[in-house]
Amino acid sequence: MHITGILPARWGSSRFPGKPLHLIAGKPLIQHVWERCSQCSRLDDLLIATDDDRILAAAEAFGARAVMTSSEHPTGTDRIAEAIRSLPDTTHVVNIQGDEPLIDPELIDELAATMARVPELDMATAANPLDPSDPNVDDPNVVKVVTALDGRALYFSRSPLPFFRNPVDGLPVLRHKGIYAYRRSFLERFVTWPPSPLEQAESLEQLRALENGASIKVLTTTDTSPGVDTPEQAREIERLLSSL
Template sequence: MRGASGIFSQPFVCVSHLSQTNHIVGILPARWASTRFPGKPLHLIAGKPLIQHVWDRCRKCSKLDDLIVATDDQRIYDAVIAFGGKVTMTSADHPTGTDRIAEAARAVPQATHIVNIQGDEPLIEPALIDELAAAMAADDSLDMATAANPLDPADPAVADPNVVKVAIALDGRALYFSRSPLPFFRNPVEGLPVLRHKGIYAYRRSFLERFVTWPPSPLEQAESLEQLRALENGASIRVLITDDTSPGVDTPEQAAHVEAILSSL
């Protein structure tokens, strides 16, 4: 049963030494409702709920001072408690995942930075999470950080609207995110990849609190991409290039694929 604060604490070993003034929390959003896969966070993969696999990966991080699951469902809450995790209940009425993250962050008032780790990526690389955390803590000019994988411009995924692409400036900051091919190669440019956006975000706390007060922006609504709201409001978003291509789980079929991967490790 959850306490009055809505959060259940388990010991979390703090191994972050980025700064005495920084406190970095990883938050794993986990909703019950899903059109394609209801109850996904509790789907068993290799004998453990999906959300526990993600939790276990995140526990290997060295740059997180705290780790929390944010959920809107008592069943998920109870399951996290059962495997010894830390969890907070959030409203079921949030319009976006970022709003859920912002509410969960209130449970950790000392947090200066928040890393939003998708609760359906059981093979996420802990090193990528650490890299995002370190990038945010090292650069006071950043509002956000995220990641992307290079794609060959001829890869069929470039034309897939379900695959979000990002274009970056020479200094590694995001210029635009789109479901369309990005950039459009009118001329071939040797060595220029297409960058597939990976849905992990790190935020400066003060920026996250501002972000959720802004209404959905025009480009955000057109592309159905929350990160465009940040760009349209002048945010600075660092994009880390990574070779982490770990698959997410959006369907039962993808869960079976991940189970096969885990069985082969």
């Protein structure tokens, strides 16, 4: 078994062009994420997959291994699928968002360990509990997930999930974190499937996996590290980093 962590990093972004190279506390955003991932003990390899020469050059300058991929990929998952073609030894992949500079290395290791423990598992991801009264529950930019009793994902949605017609003590709302681990053979099949109806309705590609019968294990985590989608959020991350 050979587990590779991959950070997809594209230049184009409707809200934040050039985001991976935006400087936060003197370093490019993607470097902060890479340094956190470098603390992991369960990854056999770590790679940045990009579509831009500037990101490639910056990654190599701070010591990362990086590979160029097509600029035509609609999702980071497609970019990762291209990147692993040059990694014949890789059996499992952890897809780490390139805009989470405070991601917990222990969470990445836990996902990798889960895939190692259950090598036939299609996918694994993570979610952190929210209080049902948290305003994020109603935010369509915050993805929610509900699970079966054994921790398998039943559904992901931008809507409040579950709908509490009746109060249930101890039942949290689970906020989905955009980190995934895949078995290589599953990932290679996944990117050949067309976008599915629920995926298109919710704009959530993980629903394509569920609609095609995949099993997604959801790990519950206390990691609430924020991502960076706007320059304003980048400034908040810089403030948080300065306080560490």
